[in-house]
Amino acid sequence: MRIIAGTCRSRTLKAPRGMDTRPTYDRVRETIFDILQFEVNGTEALDLYTGSGAMALESLSRGARRAVMCDADAEAVRTASGNAESLGLKDKCEILHMKDMAALKELQARGERFGLVFLDPPYRMDTTPVMAEIAARGLVKPHGVIVAEYRENMPGTPEGFAVWKDRRIGSVFVRMYRKEETEG
Secondary structure (H helix, E strand, O other), X not given: OEOOOOOOOXXXXXXXXXXXXXOOOHHHHHHHHHHXXXXXXXXXXXXXXXXXXXXXXXXXXXXXXXXXXXXXXXXXXXXXXXXXXXXXXXXXXXXXXXXXXXXXXXXXXXXXXXXXXXXXXXXXXXXXXXXXXXXXXXXXEEEEEEEEEEOOOOOOOOOOEEEEEEEEEOOEEEEEEEEOOOOO
């Protein structure tokens, strides 16, 4: 596994040990970031099921201003932190060791908002309730994007968002939602 492009291009990443975490394949990540190429620079990214931290770190390598990585698994948190350190991106990262809903509550309490939200949860997990919580808590900036990877259980569309892009990359499906409303 490696960083595809940007300032850390071709640098390798470690993956958490065990079967609980599955890293996003390089090909899937490359396709996602080809689509998001004009969305990344200068934004804030949230990688909710971070695993190795690959999505957040790829965002930072491509010009994101800041990234929050979150995972409930201690091994994933250690691995993501080590990867951020080895890439020299630790100062642009925050790593939360907590479950998804607790993290969303914490981020809302702090007034955080993101231009990109990445959801690559464990297999068979339906992200619809998580996306509804993200929308209800106002964690996505106007015109921001939620990127949901899945193999089963196609997620529903959260309130205030529209399906922007749908892709199938091998056995992985990626659905991107854009926040349609504007502030005012």
